Amino acid sequence: MIDDGAAPVSAPSPDPLGPAPVRAAVVGCGDVATIHFESIAAIEDAELVAVCDTDASALEQAARITGAPAYTDLGTMLREVRPDVVHITTPHNAHADPTIQALEAGVHVIQEKPLAHTLAEGERIVAAAEEAGQRGVKIGICFQNRYNVSAERAREMLDAGAIGEVTGAWASVEWARTEGYYRAKPWRGTWEGSGGGLLINQAIHTLDLIQWLLGDVVKIDGHAATRRYGHVIEVEDTAEALFTHASGVETTFFATLTSPATHPVELEIVGTGGRISIRGGLKLTRVDGTKEKWKERKATSAGRAYWGVSHELFIRDFYRRLGDPELFWISPAEAMKSLHMLKAIYHQSFGADHI
CATH class of the missing domain: 3.30.360.10 (Dihydrodipicolinate Reductase; domain 2)
Structure with a gap:
């Protein structure tokens, strides 16, 4: 297993990721999904094979922009499309369930930050990730600024x-x-x-x-x-x-x-x-x-400046490591650290109801 505190990799080169394209799906078609669409499109040997959202308007717009098949149900999408990787870009309180569902289905997961909206939900993801990791299924939490x-x-x-x-x-x-x-x-x-x-x-x-x-x-x-x-x-x-x-x-x-x-x-x-x-x-x-x-690095995406410049580097590195035996270095357990930091401040400021 890679140490959670391992030093960052240098900027990944555009070498081929594997013998076949990485087939990616995006679940949650809100604002931040756009930079995932752009990153997948920019990565050689990767393709967007589906988008999924329960919001009909957001889903329609995503399908129109990307040309990818649209789904309103994650289970149906996983069964019919069988993606290699699912990107979870839903609101915070909708991180845990789709992430765990994808992991249990044997699909690798890239999940946007935060790990979850509560510590309890974060622990659910950590447990699911540990079990999935024993089956070779990876998950990475998108703290892309480590690649700056x-x-x-x-x-x-x-x-x-x-x-x-x-x-x-x-x-x-x-x-x-x-x-x-x-x-x-x-x-x-x-x-x-x-x-x-x-x-x-x-x-x-x-x-x-x-x-x-x-x-x-x-x-x-x-x-x-x-x-x-x-x-x-x-x-x-x-x-x-x-x-x-x-x-x-x-x-x-x-x-x-x-x-x-x-x-x-x-x-x-x-x-x-x-x-x-x-x-x-x-x-x-x-x-x-x-x-x-x-x-x-200069941003090449049309996305918002505060998203930073390194989403593509994070995603490319995750894809490249899919065949490695080790867990991905920015794991749910690693992501729990920042969640614990901020929840401690909430506890001190607002009480135990908000952790």
């Missing part, structure tokens, strides 16, 4: 001791969302539909990078609140926390959706020999004042 140049280089530098002993870190997610964002998809603003707000929907990628780059979080002191949109949503739009890692290092974290503009996510890791700064790209600043910079 900045994240890969940061991990390599930390592993190599490029900034000496790490002494601390801070991270900031300052984005803008309007009332219209929540009114367009009301589930985003509810505990039942989303499982939370800012933390579980937007900042979860940064939480994932924090624990992946700096190690497991063993203590959390955090707070979440609804500062602006309480008349529209029941979940948080602002949060802050102090995370203590197993090493004893602390990360200071702040996130909000009330910013007047959306800024690049910032993550800075400080060490005795320098600091690593992620803001779009990556900058290494040594204690002697010398610096090195790396630019992020």
